[in-house]
Amino acid sequence: MGSISLRNVSITATDPLFAGLDFVIAEGDRVGLVAGNGRGKTSLLRCMTGEGEPTSGEIVRSRGMRVGFVEQDVPEALLDLTLHEAVRRALPPHQREDETWRVDVVLDEFETPQDMRERPVRALSGGWQRLMLIARVWVTEPDALLLDEPTNHLDLAKIYQLETWLNLAARNIPVVIASHDRAFLDAVTNRTLFLRPEASQYFPLPYGRAREALEEVDAAAQARQERELKEVSRLRKQAAKLTNIGINSGSDLLTKKSKQLRERAEKIESAVTSLHKERSGDIRLANSGTHAKVLIAIEDLSVSPPDGAPLFKVPKLHIFQGDRLVVLGRNGTGKTQLVRLLHQAIETSGSVEGIRVSPSVRLGYTDQALSQLPVRSSPSDYIGGFGLGDQRTISLLAGAGFAVEKQSRPISELSFGQRARLGLLALRLREPNFYLMDEPTNHVDIVGQERLEAEILEHEATCVLVSHDRSFVRNIGTRFLLIEGKRLVEVETPDAFFETVAIER
Structure with a gap:
């Protein structure tokens, strides 16, 4: 057990990432670390470990x-x-033979099936690879736990499992969690640090309540700035008036008083701090519109993997203009397969029996792997391919968070957060009237998620979405389809499904 103390900690890369961090993380503290992509979360975690x-x-x-x-x-x-061996290798060499039982105990904690333990790591899903990394650290019996985006690639059941585990197994040690998952942060944290270049904010509150407190702090700072700038303006006007009177009357006293007022104004102005604005690539969408009321009609559709038995059937479903339809279901029930069939049917009319697509549909599509991105190309070449011209391309990429020097690098060298923003920029440029998105918030920071939500709502975009992000689903969805018992059924809200997964996980 113990604590981690930060004393006036600052990190500067090209620009300051944050400065003046001064607090203690003690036993039982579970700190949510919140900042935009590339704003220093991972750098701070590495410094806490001693690696940086x-x-x-x-x-x-x-x-x-x-x-x-x-x-x-x-x-x-x-x-x-194998998964088992990968976890065993985390033990010190002298313990690997005699204390292999510790590996089994940890894998039991994560409810790892026996056959899964003998699979090669490269054959595991992204979710199981993530749990393997957590198990490797936990088997070493750490006194403090730092997690960098632990919910990436986890399905909803595993997210609930991780929440339960953190709140029980890791409840008595210092824990720091960098995450963009708002619901997850609310479930597992009791403190929140918002990293900022000028003045980071630390609250002894879970994320949601801390966010409300942060908004109050920011609102007070803005009101204070407005008062100070108003006072600066008043002093300058008064100084100018006294100067004119002094010159006309030849009064040195008024000229001196005018100088004092200007000095007071300059002193106040120099003390005014710039207000923080979250910096994330600007996310914008478009909606080219359509006169069609029904964009997609589905009837007697059987959803199957390419080489397997039917997963579920869709007796009848109409997707209307303005619908924001969320597909719910456990992993393996066929959500992604349904998205692929819709994608195929829109791209090639008549190619999927049981799906009819309005001729007016213009598709915007993104999947979990961002496979639509040409990874060997550069952002500049990819976005330039929309025929925008060099200057417009540079401007759009800069607005999406890409510095000029990064615009010509291969997409494969970008972080996944940057790739996600690039994919969303390309969606906008296609000017769709129908969005088909599989896990669109993966790798997108919180301010980016909120911007994406706002754009979808503002443009009244018609969407079919698959997402494990509970906050995103609740904020966006107008219709909810649940895959259950090999059927697709419409439900009123997603909450009953979320509760069922939490209980049964």
Whole structure:
């Protein structure tokens, strides 16, 4: 057990990421770390482990503290090992033979099926790879736990499982979690740190309540700034008036008073702090519109994997203009397969029996893997392919969060957060009237998620969505389709499904 103390910690990359962090993370503290993509979350976590050093300040860990850090990516060296062996290799060499039982205990905690334990890591789903990384850290019995985007690739059942585990198994040690999943942060944190370049904000509250407190702080700062700038304007006007009177009357006293007023104005102005604005790539959508009321009609559709038995049937379903339709269901029930069939039917008319598409449909499509992106191309070439001209391309990419020097690099070198923003920019440029999106918030930071939600609502975009993000689903959906018992049924809200998964997981 122990604590991690941050003393005036700052990190500067090209620009300051954050400065002046000064707080203690103690036993039982579960801190949500919130910031935009590329704004220093992972850098701070690495400094807390001792793998990196802050630009200034110091981070002090209790003597002998073992800090467990769960990174986002699976090391290449683990891919050909079995899941069990990958976790075993996390133990010190002298413990691997005699204490293998510890591996089984940890895998039992994560309810890992026996056959799953012998599968190669590269054959595991992204969700199981993520749980493997957490198990590797937990088997070493850390005194503090740091997690970087732990819900990436997890389905809803595993997210609930991780929430329960954190609230029980890790409840007595310091935990720091960098995440963009708002519902997850609300479920597992009791403190929240909002990283900011000028003045980061730390609240002893879970994410949702901390966000409300942050908005109050920002509103007060804005009101204070407006008052100060109004006072600056008043002083300058008064100084100018006294100057004119002094010149006309030849009064040195008035000229001196005018100078004092200008100095007061300058002093106030120099003390005015700039208001923080969350910086994330600007996400915008479009809706080219259509006169059709029914965009897609489905009747007697059988949804199957390419080489398997039917997963479920859709007796009859109409998707109307303005619908924001969310498809719910456990992993493996066929959500993604339904999205693929809709994509195929829209791209090639008449290619899927049971799906009729209005000729006026213009598709905007993105999938979980962002497979629509040409990874060997550059953002500049990809966006330039829409015929916008060089200057417009540069401007749009800059607005989406891509510095000029990154615009000509291969897309494969971009972070997944950057790729997600690039894919959403391309969606907008296609000017669709129908959006088909499978896990569109994956890798998108919170401010980006909220911007995406606002754009969908503002443009009254017609959508079919698959998402494990509970906040996104609740904020966006107008209709909810649940895959259950090999049938697709419409339900009033997603909450009963969420509750069922939480109970049965």
